[in-house]
Amino acid sequence: MEITGAVVEWRFRSPHAFLSLEVTEQDGSVERWAIDGSSVPTLRRQGLDQNSFAPGDVVTVFGQPSRDPNTRLAFAQTFVTADGRTLGERLALDEGVRLESDVQGVKRLEGRWQGLGMGASFRSDGESPLPLSAAGREAWESYDDELSPASTCEPINTPALLHAPNFLFDVRISDEEATLYHEIYEVTRTVPLDSAPRQAEPSGIFGFVRGRVEGEELVVESSRFPPSLWGLAVAAIPPGNGGDVPSSAEKRVTERYSARDGGQTLRVEYTVEDPVYLTEPYTGYRDFARVSDDTPLHPYGCDAVSASRFSERE
Structure with a gap:
């Protein structure tokens, strides 16, 4: 859909930026529209910042409306300013970065990476693709977005963390540990190599981790997670x-x-077990393309007010 109006307010924040527009309808009435955008890291890479829009600016938004026809709510894909500039288009990062020929073994995993696609598919019949137990199916079928942790700034956990679109992922490996940084929610997991498991990060929600190098691969094992919705x-x-x-x-x-692909692609394959909510383990993967180590990592900075509006976007 296309919406043109005058800016009332622009809030540059995560998980979703917010633009308020006053839109003059065909009958001359003025309606207030709420427009949600992407998160701060994604928008920064698309050329937007906290000063992109000021009150009174005329902006045209192209996006998807809410499924509720009685609301004046939409999710923006692109913005067009009064002078014709288009903001919000996905920018291709430099994925042609080549490794030096002397980089070998597990060190080829190091670098900054951008996800390719989603790495997994929804089932077209509307079913969950997971091998859900009775408890898992009951939870999935009774899902209530108003109760989702998405409304509280709780970070998504593994393996969903790997599938988050449009965010960068940074991997560094030393003799003692691997450091895995996820731009979404600014999560850093520190993985000890060939030693006892330890807490992955200070909050504890990513459990305890340990890792090992097998040939040219890094294996990371996580357990002792606290229960999560x-x-x-x-x-x-x-x-x-x-x-x-x-x-x-x-x-x-x-x-x-x-x-x-000669170190140009990183594949992360995973196996997830949970005998309470699954009848058997499930597996998946995500591929990442190498980008320049100079590509900026932007703060995510989850905003509680923005997160609390999660269910309204539906």
């Missing part, structure tokens, strides 16, 4: 397929990192 799947990210799936304290995740 969306620990196995997130509604808007495959394989959630429209509903959060919780996890129990028995959740375990194994990730295997390998370099492909």
Whole structure:
């Protein structure tokens, strides 16, 4: 849909920026529209910032309307300013970065990466692709977006963390540990190599981790997660397929990192176990393209007010 109006307010924040527009309808009445945009890191890479719009500016928004026809709410894909500039288009990062020929083994996994596609698919029949137990199916079928952790700034967990679109992922490996940085929610997981498991990061929500190098691959094992309302799947990210799936304290995740295409592609394969909500383990993967190490990592800075509006976007 296309909406043109005068800016009332522009809030540059995560998980979704917010633009308020006064729109003059065909009958001459003025309606107030609420426009949600992407998160701060994505918008910065698309050329937007906190000063992109000022009150009174005339802006045309192209996007998707809310499923509720009685609301004046939409999710923006692109913005066109009064002087004809288009903002919000996806910018291709430099994915032609080549490794030096002497970079070998597990060090080929190091670098800054951008996800390719979603790495998983929704089922077209509307079913969950996960092998859900009775408890898992009940939770998935009774999903209520007003109760989702998406409304509270709780970070998404593994493996959904790997599938978040439009965010960068940074991998660094030393003899003692691997450091995995996810731009979304600014999550840093520190993985000890060939030693006892330890807490992945200060909050504890990513459990305890340990890793090892097998040939040219990095293997990361996580366990002792606290229960989470969306620990196995997130509604808007495959394989959630429209509903959060919780996890129990028995959740375990194994990730295997390998370099492909001469070190230009990173593949992360994973296996997830949770005997409370799953009848058997499930597997998946996500591919990432190498980008320049100079590509900026932007702060995410989840805003509680923005997050609390999650269910309104539906």
